[in-house]
Every structure is written in C-alpha cells, then in structure tokens.
Amino acid sequence: MNDSLSIAKKINEELKNHPLIVEFKSVEHDFLNSEYLKQLKNEMNFYKKCTMDDETRKKYLNLKKTYDSDPLVCNYLRLKEEVEEFKQEIIDYILK
Numbered sequence: 001m002n003d004s005l006s007i008a009k010k011i012n013e014e015l016k017n018h019p020l021i022v023e024f025k026s027v028e029h030d031f032l033n034s035e036y037l038k039q040l041k042n043e044m045n046f047y048k049k050c051t052m053d054d055e056t057r058k059k060y061l062n063l064k065k066t067y068d069s070d071p072l073v074c075n076y077l078r079l080k081e082e083v084e085e086f087k088q089e090i091i092d093y094i095l096k
Helices: 002-016 019-032 035-049 054-069 071-094
Strands: none
Touching: 002 019, 019 071, 035 054, 054 071
C-alpha cells in the first residue's frame, strides 16, 4: 500500500506541473475572483428571479450574452472541458 501511495503522490506532483493544469488553475483563479463576472452573475440572478416581462427578459438576455461571451468565461469553460478530457484519458489508460 505504501508503494501505491508513493506512486499516487508522484503522479499528483507531475500532474500539478502539467502545462494544461497550470494554465487551468491560473485561469480558474482569475475566473473565480473576477469582480466584474461576479457582478454580472448577480445581476443575471436578480433578473432571473423577477417576473419576466419583455424589458426584464431583454435585460437578462443582454447580461447573459455579455457573460457568455466574456473571454475569461470562454477560456475557463474551454480549459475546464480540456482538463476533464485529460483526466478521462488518464483514467482510461490506468484501467487498461
């Protein structure tokens, strides 16, 4: 069991330093700490909870479009998907 734990620790260290993981962690940090994106999300949630008349719906959709097209959001979501695929490749390889 100690050998397995030792191997797992080595793999963990290697993965932490993998360029994809390093980039993802950096972008994730920026994404999670963006006051601008937090504010957009809060405004979206506010309008989402309101009665959706035409004006409220337009405001919500404009905010959503702004949020969804933000470069940081796009980059974060793309990298998140790449990390998930990378993780699955590793799992598939281990289970061969």
